[in-house]
Amino acid sequence: MMIVSSLDELRSARLLLDGTVGLVPTMGYLHEGHLSLIRRAKAECKSVVVSIFVNPTQFGPNEDLAKYPRDLERDLKLIEPLGVDLVWNPTAEVMYPNGYQTWVEVEALTKGLEGAMRPSHFRGVTTVVAKLFNAVQPHKAYFGQKDAQQAAVIRRMTQDLNFPLEVVVCPIVREADGLAMSSRNKYLEGDDRKAALVLFQALSAAKEAYETGERDAETLRRKMKEVIAAEPRAQMQYVSCADYDSLEELETVTGKTLFSMAVLIGKTRLIDNFVLG
Ligand code: AMP
Numbered sequence: 001m002m003i004v005s006s007l008d009e010l011r012s013a014r015l016l017l018d019g020t021v022g023l024v025p026t027m028g029y030l031h032e033g034h035l036s037l038i039r040r041a042k043a044e045c046k047s048v049v050v051s052i053f054v055n056p057t058q059f060g061p062n063e064d065l066a067k068y069p070r071d072l073e074r075d076l077k078l079i080e081p082l083g084v085d086l087v088w089n090p091t092a093e094v095m096y097p098n099g100y101q102t103w104v105e106v107e108a109l110t111k112g113l114e115g116a117m118r119p120s121h122f123r124g125v126t127t128v129v130a131k132l133f134n135a136v137q138p139h140k141a142y143f144g145q146k147d148a149q150q151a152a153v154i155r156r157m158t159q160d161l162n163f164p165l166e167v168v169v170c171p172i173v174r175e176a177d178g179l180a181m182s183s184r185n186k187y188l189e190g191d192d193r194k195a196a197l198v199l200f201q202a203l204s205a206a207k208e209a210y211e212t213g214e215r216d217a218e219t220l221r222r223k224m225k226e227v228i229a230a231e232p233r234a235q236m237q238y239v240s241c242a243d244y245d246s247l248e249e250l251e252t253v254t255g256k257t258l259f260s261m262a263v264l265i266g267k268t269r270l271i272d273n274f275v276l277g
Pocket of ligand 1: 033037142173183
C-alpha cells in the first residue's frame with residue numbers, strides 16, 4: 001500500500017495504478033461505514049485509492065474542525081488488510097496553498113437541509129471533491145447514503161462539470177441498535193449514546209406510518225418531531241420529508257422520498273436518513 005501526501009507523489013503513484021480506479025474520499029477516523037465503501041470499491045475496481053483529509057473549508061467557524069477526531073496510524077491499520085493500493089493524506093497547505101481563491105458551488109440543491117444549517121458547508125465539500133477528482137482521476141467514486149444531501153450534490157456536480165466518472169452511493173452502515181455509524185459518535189459519552197438512538201427511532205416511526213399507508217408529509221414530519229421531542233437530551237435542528245432527487249419538501253409523498261434529520265445530542269450534531277418509496 002502506497003501512502004503519499006504531496007501532489008507530485010500522488011501523481012507519480014497514480015501512474016502506477018492500472019485498470020479501473022476507484023476513489024473513496026474520507027475525513028479519516030475510519031469506521032465500518034467507511035470500510036464498506038472501500039470493500040465495495042475493491043469489489044468493483046482493479047485499483048483503489050482512499051483519501052484521508054479533514055477538509056477545513058467544509059467546517060463553519062463555530063464547528064468542530066479543531067477537535068474532529070484524527071488517528072492516521074489507526075486508519076492505516078484498518079485499511080491495509082482491505083487491499084487498498086494508494087492512500088492520499090494531503091495537508092491543508094497542499095489542498096489550499098497561499099493565494100487559493102477558486103470554488104465550486106452547486107446552487108439549488110445546497111440551499112435546504114444541511115445547507116440551511118451550515119451555510120458554507122457544501123461549497124467546501126464540492127470544492128474539495130472536485131480537487132480530489134482532478135488529482136486522482138478515478139473511474140468510480142464511492143460515497144455513503146449517510147450524507148444523503150452530499151451524495152445528491154456530488155452527483156449533480158459530477159454531471160454538471162462533465163467529470164468522466166461514475167458516482168456510486170452505498171447504503172448506511174449502522175450499529176446493532178440502529179445508530180448510524182459516524183466518526184462523531186466518538187463524542188457521545190454516557191447517556192448521550194443512548195439518547196442518540198432517537199434519530200433511528202424517529203425515522204422508524206415515520207417508516208411505520210408510511211408502511212401503514214400515511215402519505216401526508218406534514219403528518220410524517222410531525223411523527224418524527226414527536227419522537228425527538230420526547231428525548232430530553234435531544235434538540236431538533238430540522239426534520240424533512242423531501243423528494244429524493246430535488247430535495248424539495250413534499251406535501252404528499254408519492255415517489256422516492258428522503259426522510260432526514262439533524263439533531264443535537266448534548267453538543268454532538270448527528271444526521272440520519274431513510275429512503276422510502
Ligand atoms: P466522512 O469521513 O464522514 O467525510 O465520510 C466519508 C464517506 O463515508 C462519506 O461518503 C460518507 O457518507 C460515508 N459514510 C460515513 N458514515 C457512513 C455510514 N455509517 N455508512 C455508510 N457510509 C458512511
